[in-house]
Amino acid sequence: MNTVGNYTCTCNYGYIANNNAETFMDRQGVQCIDRNECVDYSGLCGINARCHNTPGSYYCTCAPGFRLRSGQTNFTDPSTDSCETDICYTDKSICGEGSCKNGKDGHECECKSGFTNHGHKQMKCTDKNECEVSGLCGINARCHNTPGSYYCTCAPGFRLRSGQTNFTDPSTDSCEIDICYNNTTICGEGLCKNSKDGHECECKPGFTNYGHKQMKCTDRNECEVSDLCGMNARCHNIPGSYYCTCAPGFRLRSGQTNFIDPSTDSCEIDICYNNTSICGEGSCINGKDGHECECKSGFTNYGQKQMKCTELKCDTCKTDLSKHPELTNITSLMTNTCLSLSGNKEYLTQTDGERFLKDFLDALDDLLSKEIKDAEIMTRIFDIVESMLKLIGPLLNNNQTKMSAKETEVELLVKRGSSSPDGPLMMSTNSTQFTSNWKTATGNTYLGFTTAALLGYKSLEGSLNSYFGNLMKQENMKYEINSKVVTVVVSNAETKHLQEPVNLTFSHLKQMNENLTCVFWDHELEHRGWSTRNCTKVRSDANETVCSCTHLSSFAVLMALYDIGDVYELRVITCVGLSISLICLLICIATFYLVRSIQCTRNTIHLHLCITLFIAYFIFLVGITRTENKVGCAIVAGMLHYFFLSAFCWMCLEGVQLFRMVVLVFNTTVRHIYLVAAGYGVPAVIVAISAAVNADGYGTEKHCWLKLKDGFIWSFYGPVCVIIIVNVFFFLITIWKLADKFSSLNPDLNNLRKIRAFTITAIAQLCVLGIMWVFGCFQFDSGTLAISYIFTILGSLQGVMMFVIHCCLSKQVRDEYVKYLADVCTPQKRKYSEFSSNQASKSQTSKSVQNTGESSI
Known part of the structure; x- marks a missing residue:
């Protein structure tokens, strides 16, 4: 800018001097810099807008969410344009599948292809269902809508001519009938x-x-082609293919089961074919001379290559030698020899069967020379004998071999040949003869040989006279062996159930012709011993018995000595003894109830004790063997259970009463209701619980008593043991207290001696009844004769013992008996006697109050 005589400078629009001067001289060093209008001028762009500075100028834009009414992107003069709300910016989903555009009236939605807002510009764009247009896909087709589009498929039973899966333009493709559709059988395979x-x-x-x-x-049946499989072969058609197998009697050289190409394999003669029994338990191998049997481990054909393999059973008699060391030698002999025979061809050619038999009998002699008292050991010996005789038989050179040793004698027979032997079979020892037939000895499997052996024991019957427990429980008899024991062994492996029975004729050790039974040693019983199962007596005389059995084992003849369950003496003792006891108990009941001078708490207990024992023994006498009616028998057993428990409860109350008499000084009398509740209520609860838990526990096959099975008998013996222990406890304290009182300075000797007598009689009573039931436990279990006698005698005399202990040994009761007898025998002095009796009664009553010890001790 020029002035007169000089000049001044000003900055261009949009710039300002760095010293903020409006004008300046150039020589002043002032520079023009960009003016930031957005800072210097507030509100320059108006509302809802943002200012943006540029060199020498500026421009305005709308804030986010707003747009210029003019539709421009920016402005400088807010008076000519303004920012208004931008609906498309704030709501991105306002148009759905379309683009949002701002318009004068708000916004407009421009829909994508395949979407529509049905002419409403401000409405959200949604999918257009093209399939609503009829005939869009043409005939035999179905329309399928997709977001923004669609596609067509042929209806079921039709297909596209082009082979595609779907289409959109029916003018370029069409649906025609699809013959293969959903028709899996039209072409078969x-x-x-x-x-x-x-x-x-x-x-x-x-x-x-x-x-x-x-x-x-x-x-396609390939087998229709002739000679497809070659010679000695058969063609087998299978769906889609075929295979060839050799004809019966031939086998493939390769060892395979079938083939397809005869040029690679051929059929040759197969001796082993379809003959599974030719080698028994061995492998059949075709050889130049026929076939050979290759035995498995544990099997042998005794060196004969074409003979069937038989099992050696080397571990049959395997036992715990630590428990039975006496079996060590004979078990080792059998096991080692047996294992040597298994697969050892050289040993087979060198074996001497007779020598082997002698070694075995010597080892058996050593074992039998000692007394055998264990059924398990005897069972093991019989097992070893059977296994050894089966092992030795095929090794013998002769058809018949007999040998005798110190404790045994044996006969062995051997039959060899291509076919199984037939005809009668007979073997014998000095005391026994065995008869059968070779067919039974061979069984269903012929191994190329059949052996049979009969071994007799010269003195074994003495050691085996104790193993009749199973027979005694079943038949209630006592037995004794009346013949030599023998073991029979044959090749037949199935000897438990023979089709034809075998016969054995035994010579008797004692001449008798009655109560003879045929038995065998049963290995299957829980308690090993003699059994009569499947053995019957054919005939018998004083010298011998013929037995017939349908199995083989070790046999003998028994004779019955007597029947434990039906001994006449026991029946007499039971009937007579219990009758006497019932009479004695009845006298005791009358005495304790009628004689007033002796009535007290202790004798009340004795009264109820005698009543329960009277009822229990009466039921025992008339009902213990009534087992034919199970319900009635169960009722009898339950009543016996209740009354015997009640008797023990009353004895327990006596011990408690004696304890109270010694320990307590006053008020030793117990109310009668409490005694009855304890004496009759406690056993009722025990019996009720026992019956509820196991109602089947009442009644056995032989007696109407509690069953021993599952420990049900302890519902009686358990409470009895508890009662005995409690009584012993009270008796010990009573005796200790009595001893203490006897040693005091001023004891009441009269009362103390009386209580001591009471205690002694109570202990004696408990011991008698308790010991009786110890033997009673064994009576119902084992049934031996000695225990039966002891139990019967103790039980029968129980009432007599009660009478002796509580009546005969009591001076006061004896005086009452004498007085009663005097009244009966001298009726002429009745008046005087009555007077004397009344006076004596009063006197006795007075003494009773002083001397019972229940109130003064």
């Missing part, structure tokens, strides 16, 4: 393909439609 003329069937390998493309594919 082939693949269906559509063609211009309909369909074609493409067959799988091994199937054919004989050149007719539309015909179903069926199996």
